[in-house]
Amino acid sequence: MIQRILWVVMLPLMLLPAAATEFRKHRVNIKPITATKFELTDVNHENPHIVDLTGKDFIVVSVREPGSDGRMYAVDRDGTIWWHAKISSGAGGGKLVKTKDGKLVPKGGHETNNNIFHIILKRRFHMSKTHPDPSGINNMDFELQFTQDGQALHLGNTAMMSHGCIHVGRQDIDAVFKWAHVGMPVVIMRGHYNQFLQEEVKQFEEDLKEYDAQTGLERIY
Numbered sequence: 001m002i003q004r005i006l007w008v009v010m011l012p013l014m015l016l017p018a019a020a021t022e023f024r025k026h027r028v029n030i031k032p033i034t035a036t037k038f039e040l041t042d043v044n045h046e047n048p049h050i051v052d053l054t055g056k057d058f059i060v061v062s063v064r065e066p067g068s069d070g071r072m073y074a075v076d077r078d079g080t081i082w083w084h085a086k087i088s089s090g091a092g093g094g095k096l097v098k099t100k101d102g103k104l105v106p107k108g109g110h111e112t113n114n115n116i117f118h119i120i121l122k123r124r125f126h127m128s129k130t131h132p133d134p135s136g137i138n139n140m141d142f143e144l145q146f147t148q149d150g151q152a153l154h155l156g157n158t159a160m161m162s163h164g165c166i167h168v169g170r171q172d173i174d175a176v177f178k179w180a181h182v183g184m185p186v187v188i189m190r191g192h193y194n195q196f197l198q199e200e201v202k203q204f205e206e207d208l209k210e211y212d213a214q215t216g217l218e219r220i221y
Contacts, residue, residue, distance in 0.1 A: 028041075029045050030116070030191070035079050053116075053185055055077050057179070057184055058187060060072070061089070063089040065190060070089075071193075074180075081200055086172075088166075089167070110161075114190060115188060117147060118184065144176075144177065150164075152165050152166070153165070154167070155173050
């Protein structure tokens with residue numbers, strides 16, 4: 001009983017650094033317009049262009065930060081959000097700084113990068129080379145890598161922030177790993193995507209009521 005109480009008390013403290021940190025500006029900002037269309041702008045939220053993923057299977061991650069969902073969404077090619085799950089993402093503290101040649105580069109912190117990436121590597125078992133587990137146990141199983149510097153969705157503790165990867169629980173990453181493939185788009189964004197799931201659930205409930213009315217079924221909602 002004492003251990004359970006301590007866990008309840010400690011969990012908010014474990015997540016506090018991410019909530020209390022000022023996050024850096026990102027080179028790409030993403031705003032969902034529909035469940036399958038996204039507006040991308042630059043570091044100053046200017047020069048918008050639209051990316052339409054309609055007709056493709058893809059993954060959306062709304063990172064674990066204030067003002068975002070802290071969830072992963074698996075979207076199939078007809079636009080249905082068929083799976084969603086709690087995640088944790090990179091711990092904050094970094095900034096985007098300008099180099100001598102005028103390029104903006106991330107410095108410090110471990111924020112997960114904003115952008116529309118693609119899965120470049122899929123591995124069932126993997127140990128991080130940059131941050132290996134001292135116990136020798138794999139710490140990146142069910143890996144779906146989407147950046148060249150090693151950021152990936154993988155099995156991890158969703159109560160702990162990462163070095164940039166997306167931690168997903170066992171049941172959830174198992175299902176998505178089986179479905180995902182190399183080349184699949186991965187949308188990493190700040191902001192909310194959950195409204196499209198809510199719309200989908202609402203539409204399903206309306207369709208179910210219409211079906212019941214047509215068939216004469218009586219269901220308690």
